[in-house]
Amino acid sequence: IDECSQNPLQCGPNSICKNLLGRYKCSCTPGFSSPTGNNWILGQAGSFTCTDVNECADTTACPAYATCTDTKDSYYCTCKRGFLPSNGQSKFKGPGLKCIDIDECSQNPLQCGPNSICKNLLGRYKCSCTPGFSSPTGNNWILGQAGSFTCTDINECNTSGTCPEHSNCVNSVGSYSCECQDGFTSVNSTCQDVDECSRNSTLCGPNSVCLNIPGAYRCSCLPGFFMPDISTPEHPDTFKCTDIDECADIEMCPINAACTNTPGSYFCTCHPGFVASKGQLNFTGKSEKCRDIDECLKDPSPCGSNSICTNAPGSYSCSCTVGFRPNPEGSVKHGNFSCKSNNFLVCLDNGICVLL
Template identity: 50%
Template sequence: MCPAYATCTNTLDSYYCTCKRGFLSSNGLTQFRGQGVTCEDIDECSQSSPPCGPNSVCRNLLGRYKCSCFPGFFSPTGNDWVMGNPGRFSCTDINECLSSGVCPEHAECINSLGSYSCSCRVGFISHNSICEDVDECADPRICPEHATCHNSPGSYSCVCNLGFESSSGNVNIQGPGETCEDVDECDKNSALCGLSSICINILGKYNCSCLPGFFSPAVWTPEKPDDFRCIGNAPRHAEHFRWVSNHPET
C-alpha cells in the first residue's frame, strides 16, 4: 500500500502515506497515496546550513546523519552524535599538552587549535624525534681568551684559566662582554716570594727571583713554596736569580 520508509495512516474512507523522518516523498507531498511514489533519503549534510557545528564533519546515513569531531577535538556529549540526541553538538579543542609524555624529554609542548607541536628547549636540538644536547663548547669562539669551556645538559659555562679572573668577578661566565683578565699575584701579596726576593708578574703566572747577593738552595715550585728561601753570601758559581713559574710551560 505504502512504499518503503513510509508510514500508512488509515482514514474513515481511505488512507494516506507519510515518509518517515529523514526521508522525502518523490512527488514532494507530505501526505500521498497511489502507485509510483517513493520515499527518498534526505542528505542533510548537503544542505546550505549543515546540521553539525564547527570543527566537525557530517556523514549522511540512510534516513539520518551523523556528526563527528575532527581529529584534535572532542565533544562533551560524545565524539559521535546521531540525530535524535538532544542538545547542540559542539566540538572543543583537545589540549594534548595536558597529557604527560606527549613531547620528548627536554622539549616544550605548544598547543594549537586541533593539534599541537613540540619545540626543543634552549640548549637542545631536534634529531630523530628527540632533543639532543647542543655542545656549545664545540665552537672555539664561545668563551673569551684565557678561558676553558665546560658543557652541561642544555647549557655551558666558561671558567677563566688559572692565573686569570673574569671581568665580572664570577667564576662561571657566559655571554658577550665577559673577559678573562690577568691576575697580578705580586700586587695582591707583596710577601708572595718571601724575604730578599722579587716577585715578577707575567701573563697568567708569576716568577720568584732572589735579589742580587742572595740565592736559594732549592728551586721554587708551587707544590713546595717553603723550600724557596733567599739567603745571603751567594757563591760565585751560583746564579744571582733563581725563579720558576707557578705554571709548567707547555
Template identity: 40%
Template sequence: AAQDFSLRECSKRPTPCGAHSVCKNLPGRYKCSCLPGFSSPTGNNWNPAKPGRFSCTDINECLSSGVCPEHSECTNSLGSYSCTCLAGFSSRNSICEDVDECADPKSCPEHATCHNSLGSYSCVCNQGFVSSSGNVRFQDQGETCEDIDECSKKPSPCGANSVCKNLPGKYKCSCLPGFSSPTGNDWNPAKPGRFSCTDINECLSSGVCPEHSECTNSLGSYSCSCRAGFSSRNSICEDVDECADPKSCPEHATCHNSPGSYSCVCNQGFVSSSGNVRFQGQGETCADIDECSKKPSPCGANSVCKNLPGKYKCSCLPGFSSPTGNDWNPAKPGRFSCTDINECLSSGVCPEHSECTNSLGSYSCSCRAGFSSSNSICEDVDECADPRSCPEHATCHNSLGSYSCVCNKGFVSSSGNVRFQGQGETCEDVDECSKKPSPCGANSVCKNLPGRYKCSCLPGFSSPTGNDWNPAKPGRFSCTDINECLSSGICPEHSECTNSLGSYSCSCRAGFSSRNSICEDVDECADPKSCPEHATCHNSPGSYSCVCNQGLVSRSGNVRFQGQGETCEDVGECFRNSTLCGPSSICTKILGEYGCSRLPWFFLPDVWTPEKPEAFKRTDNPPSRAEVFSMDVKLP
C-alpha cells in the same frame, strides 16, 4: 628859504592839494595824498614834480562785490559807505539773518496759516475759509478769513438724497432715511472715502416683513403684502386652511393643507383620473388600482398576489419565505420579498458526514469525500487499508473522512509537503551529511545512511558519545581536541611536548639535539668559541659554563658565565699588595700570575714566581758602586 616856501604852500587856503587830501611838507617841496575813501588818478604821494594834476574824488565802495553781507543794501557816502539789512532780515554778528514773521501770532488773521519765506511771509486762509479780499496769499492785518458755506452750492457737495450741514471751515453730510453711504453718516471731506447716498433695499434684510408676505422695495422706502393662501391679521399673515372644507377633495382622497396652499392625494391603492399624484378640485376622481395585474407582480418572484379594494396582499410559494410573513399587504410594516429557504441551514436535515446542497425551493444530501452511504448514513472509508495509498518509506495515517501520508524520519517527500496524498509523491532519502554546517559538527566525519546518518571524530579528537554515533543513540555528539601532552612518555626525555588542534609535537630542550628519536646532550665545549680566551669550558647536561683561569677574573665578576661578551682580565696582585715579594724586591706583573725580582744591588735568582720552591729573600752583600753603574739593570 626853500623850506619856508614849502611851509607856506601847505598852509595856503585852499590847500594846494585840493579838497579831501592831506598836504605834507618836505624840504623844498610838498606831497599830496588822498584821505581814506578818496582816490586820485595820479596816485598818492604826488608832488608837483610828477606829471598830471592831483585831485581827490570819492570812492564808491558799493560798486565792489562782497563789500556788504548777503541780504543787505550798500549805501555810498562821501568818503565812506554803510550796509543796511533788507526788509525781512535783521543784523546779527555782522550778517543779515531771516526774520521769522510767523513767530508773531498777530502776523496773520484768525483761520489763516502763516508761511514764512526768505525775507518775507504770506498768509493763506485755512480750508473752508476765504480771504475778504479774495486773494489766496496776502499780508495785511486788515484782511480776514471768512467761512465758506459749502452747503449753499448747487448742486449740493453731499449729492442727491442727502442732508448737508455747514460748519465753521467745513461741512458734514448725512443720508436721508432709507438711504446709506459706504462712508457712513456725519461724513466730512477730512474723512477717507467718497460720500454718496444710495437707496437701502430694506427687502434684503431678514424680518423686515412678517412671515408669508412679499416685500416690495421703493426709493427710500418699502411695502409688505401677504402671499396667496394667507390673510393679514394683526400685522401677520395667517395661513388659510382649505382642508377645512370637505368638498375640497374627492372620495378616496386625502386633503393636505400646506402654508398658503393645499393638495389632494388619492389614498394608497387608488389613482386620480388625471394621473397626477397631487391635484386640486372636485373635477378629479380616485379609482381602485389592480396591483396584481402589474408585470412584474408587486409581490415579487416566487409569490402569490391577491387584489383587494384599494390594496392587495402577498403570500410566498412553498420552499420560500418572507421576513414580513404571509398575507402581507402594504399597510403592514416591512418590505415583502420571497427568498429561497436554505434547508441546509437547519440542523439534522442531512445525516452526519454528508453535504447538503440547497436548490431553489428544495435541497439534496450527498456523503462527503472519504465517506460512503450505507443505510441512509455516511460511514468513514479507511484509505490506509490499501497499501498503495502511500509510497515506500511513508506511513499512512487514517482520519475521519480522509487520510495522510508522512515520510518516515530521514526521508522527505518529492513535493516538500510534510503531509500529502497520492502515489505521485515519493519519499527520498535526506542526505544529512550534505548540510552546511555538518550535523556532526566540527572535526568530525559524517556518513550518510538510508533514512539516517552516523558521526565519527577525526584522529586527534574524541566525543563523549564515542564514534559511530547516530541520532537514535543517547547523548549529544561533539568532537573536542585530545591533549596528547597529558599522557606520560608521549615525548622522549629532555624534550617539550606542544599540543595542537588534533595533533601534538615534540621538541628537544635547549642544550639537547634530536638523534634517533631521542634528545642527546650538546657538548658546547667542543666549540672553542664558546668561552673567551684565558677561560676554561665546563660542559654539563643541557648546558655549559666558563671559568677564568687562575689569576684572572671575568669582566662581570661572575665566577661562572656564558657567552663571548665576557673577557678574562688579569687580577693585578702587585698593585693590590705592594709587600707581596718582600723588602728590597720588585713585583712584576705576568698574565695570570706575578714574579719577584731583586733590586740591582741584591743577589738572588733573577725572577721568582710563586711556583718556585725557594723563598724569595734579600742578601746583605750589595755590589760596589762601580758595579752598580756597570750593570745593565732593567727595572720593571
C-alpha cells in the same frame, strides 16, 4: 416510493442510496464500509451502517520508510525523518511512490558543524570530530541521540608526555607542536643537548674555559685569572677574564727574592747575592728559599791578592792585609778591588827599609 429522497436518509451518513423498484440499495462512500456488506438491499439481514475504513491497517498502503495516517474516509502517507517523497509532496498516497533517503551530509549549512566529519546513514547521519577535536556528546553521535553535536579543540598540551623531554608543547587549533628548549636541538623526535663549547671555541673569550651543561654552557677563568664583577657566567657576552697580579701578595715569594707577574701566573727570582735552594733561576711557590751566596769562597777570590774577603748577606766586602792599602784606581766596585804596598812605611832605628 423513492426511499432515497426521504429524510432522514435511509442508508445513514457516509453512504450512497440507490432507489430500486419497491426497495433501495445502500453502499458506503469511499473510505467507509458496512458490516452487512457494501451493497446492502432493503430486505437483507441486518441493518446498514457505514464506519470509517482504517486503510493504515494495510501495511502496503504506504511505501517503506513512510508513516500512514488514517483520516475520515481516507488516509495519507508521510515520509519519516531523513526521507523525502519521490513526488515532492509532504502528504501523498497511491501506488508507485517512494520515500528516498536524504543525504544530510551534502546539505548547507553542515549538519555536524565545523571541524567535524559527517557520514550519511539510512534516514539519518553520524557525526564525528576531525583529529584534534572532541565532542561532549561523544565522537560518534547519530541523529536522534541526546544532546547536540559540537566539536571543540583538544588541548594536547594538558596531557603529560605529549612532547619529549627538554621541549615545550604549543597547542594550536586541532593540533599541537613541540619546540625544543633553548640549548637543545631536535634529533629524531627528541631534544638533544647542544654542545655550545665544541661549536665555538672562542665562546667565552681568551683566558677562559667553556663548560657545557644541559641546555646551556658556563664560562670560568683559567688559573691565574679572575672574573670582574661586571661579567657573569650566565651571560657569556659580558664575560671577561682579567689577569691576577699574584705579586700584589708580598708573601708570594720568599725573603730576598723579587716577584715578577706574568699573564696567568708569576715567578720569583732571588736577589743578587742569593741563590734558590734548588738552584733554579726562576721559581714559584712559597716553600722555596733564597740562601746567601758566600762570594769569598770563590777561587780566585773576588777581592784579589793581598786582600781579605768578608762575606755579608747578599754581598761581601774587601779589605787589604797588613802592609797594604786599597788601590784607589781599583776600588770603585766589587770585582775590581786591588791592594798596593805601603812603601812609605818608616823602618825602625838602625834598620834598612826594603820595598817589597
